[in-house]
Amino acid sequence: MPDEARRNNRKVREGLVSSVDMDKTAIVVCTDRVRHRRYNKTVQRTTRLYVHDESNQLTVGDRVKVQETRPLSKTKRWRLVEVLERAR
Secondary structure, three states: OOOOOOOOOEEEEEEEEEEOOOOOOEEEEEEEEEEEOOOEEEEEEEEEEEOOOOOOOOOOOOEEEEEEEOOOOOOOOOOEEEEEEEOO
């Protein structure tokens, strides 16, 4: 199969780790800035993503890149791609 036919359509998001209380799971908060349809004001929308962290390497405050994947549990649908910046 050529490379053009097998494109990766999985979403990639960037966000901050807000919780690491579970085993092999972290909660990442992604913030999107969108314009309100009626008032044209910029509004921040946050989404909580449950991310699979196999080696429990994340800490609260890390900036990470995550990618969509198959369902790993009831709520977990994202996996860790890389740590962009460690928390200070």
